[in-house]
Every structure is written in C-alpha cells, then in structure tokens.
Amino acid sequence: MGNETLLAAAASGSDPAEGLRAARALRELAERLEALQVDNARAHGWSWQEVAFYLGVSKQAVHKKHARRPTG
Amino acid sequence: MFERFHQDARDAVVRAREETSGLGQQRIGAEHLLLGLLAGRGVAADALAAAGADADDLRSRISRSSRGEADEPEPLDAGALASVGIDLDAVRRASDAAFGPGSLDRVRAQRRGRRGITDGRRMTKDGKRALELALHSAVRLDHRHISSGHVLLGILDQPASPAVVMLADAGIDVGRLRDDVIRRMAVAA
Numbered sequence: 006m007g008n009e010t011l012l013a014a015a016a017s018g019s020d021p022a023e024g025l026r027a028a029r030a031l032r033e034l035a036e037r038l039e040a041l042q043v044d045n046a047r048a049h050g051w052s053w054q055e056v057a058f059y060l061g062v063s064k065q066a067v068h069k070k071h072a073r074r075p076t077g
Numbered sequence: 078m079f080e081r082f083h084q085d086a087r088d089a090v091v092r093a094r095e096e097t098s099g100l101g102q103q104r105i106g107a108e109h110l111l112l113g114l115l116a117g118r119g120v121a122a123d124a125l126a127a128a129g130a131d132a133d134d135l136r137s138r139i140s141r142s143s144r145g146e147a148d149e150p151e152p153l154d155a156g157a158l159a160s161v162g163i164d165l166d167a168v169r170r171a172s173d174a175a176f177g178p179g180s181l182d183r184v185r186a187q188r189r190g191r192r193g194i195t196d197g198r199r200m201t202k203d204g205k206r207a208l209e210l211a212l213h214s215a216v217r218l219d220h221r222h223i224s225s226g227h228v229l230l231g232i233l234d235q236p237a238s239p240a241v242v243m244l245a246d247a248g249i250d251v252g253r254l255r256d257d258v259i260r261r262m263a264v265a266a
C-alpha cells in the first residue's frame with residue numbers, strides 16, 4: 006500500500022484508537038527531531054535566539070525546553 | 078579518535094550502539110561492545126566464538142543486569158507512523174546519516190524529572206575505557222591500526238567490568254580468551 010493510500014485510510018478512518026496512536030507517535034517523532042536539530046544548531050554555535058526564531062517560539066520557551074536537557 | 082580504527086572495529090561500535098538501543102538502554106557499555114564484536118567478522122568474533130560466547134545468552138545477561146535502569150525514551154511507534162504515511166526507517170536513516178547511528182532512538186526529547194541517570198554521555202566509563210585500552214594494546218603490540226581484536230582486548234583488560242563478569246559467568250575462561258585473541262592477531266598480521 007502506498008503512502009497516499011495509507012494516509013487517506015488513517016485520515017478518514019473512524020477508529021479513534023488508531024488515530025490517537027498515530028497523533029501520539031507523530032508528536033514523539035517531532036519532539037525527537039526537534040531535539041536533534043536544536044542540539045545540532047547549538048553545536049554549530051547558534052544562539053538560543055536564532056534557534057527560537059526558526060522554531061517559531063520565544064527564546065524563553067526554547068531555552069526552558071532544551072537548555073537543561075541532556076544531549077546525546 | 079576513530080581514525081585508526083579498522084572497519085571491523087568501527088562496525089563493532091556501530092552494532093554496539095544498535096544493540097544498546099535495541100535493549101532499550103541509553104549508554105553503550107563494554108558489554109554492548111562485546112555483542113557488537115560477536116555479531117561481526119574478524120579476530121574478535123572468531124576468538125569469542127571459539128571460547129563459546131553466545132550473543133543471545135549475553136544479551137539476556139545484559140538485559141537482566143540492567144533492570145531498574147528504566148529512564149529510556151519510549152520506542153517510536155513505527156506502525157502508527159506508517160498509518161499516516163511516515164516511513165520511520167527512512168527517518169531513522171536520515172537521522173543516522175546526519176547525527177550518527179542511533180541518534181533518533183537515543184535523543185532525549187524532553188527533560189525528565191529524574192535527572193542524572195542519563196547524563197548525556199554516549200558510552201559508559203568501561204565502554205570508553207575499552208576503546209582507550211584498544212588503542213594502548215595496538216601501540217603495545219606495535220600494530221598500526223586498531224582492529225576488533227584490540228577492542229576485545231580493551232574489554233578483557235577491565236576484569237571488574239560487567240562485560241568481563243558476564244563472560245566469566247557464562248563459563249568462559251577470560252585469561253585463555255585473551256591469549257587466544259593475541260595469538261590470532263599475530264597470525265592475522
């Protein structure tokens with residue numbers, strides 16, 4: 006089954022469990038990608054201000070979320 | 078520090094990372110390096126096999142010994158992601174290429190309440206030490222490169238580490254294994 010078909014199936018599916026599970030998995034994936042990208046940006050010497058700009062959040066928000074997170 | 082590592086030794090480290098995340102653990106220890114060596118080809122794999130080391134047995138020992146070390150990220154739900162068209166393996170490949178093998182499964186996405194258990198180090202102390210000792214043994218034996226055999230020596234030269242204790246518990250004569258590795262490396266050189 007192609008991705009489009011799967012996407013349509015999930016989007017139009019009426020099973021809440023399936024849909025919620027997908028939403029949760031997407032959120033977790035997005036959080037991890039964000040963490041990896043933030044770590045990378047910081048490793049490249051980016052300021053919190055710059056990171057926040059690209060993430061579309063405030064500097065305070067990004068700092069609070071990522072500054073004390075242990076980096077891999 | 079990996080420039081002088083032979084491909085078989087690099088592969089072992091990569092597999093050790095995969096084994097670590099496969100076991101739902103955070104940091105690569107010498108025992109995970111053992112698994113990485115066992116699954117590969119070369120002097121270390123041959124010597125370990127000859128000594129009777131078994132990957133499944135070792136894996137279950139590691140798994141048992143680390144009970145309680147549960148501050149791991151949840152595994153990503155590949156099935157749920159596929160249902161909305163995300164190929165997790167493709168994401169993982171991209172992440173591996175950009176940020177190193179296992180990065181997507183290792184990254185701490187959110188700050189946890191329990192800090193200090195995983196302090197961001199990728200390897201445990203004995204894991205790091207094994208690689209340092211691998212370098213030392215290559216220098217000592219006058220070898221230009223670090224092979225899987227040197228990495229195994231680096232592990233075996235820490236007798237009190239969980240990795241060596243696990244080997245001994247599995248009935249492996251560690252001293253004899255060590256001699257065998259050195260002998261095999263001399264033959265291979």
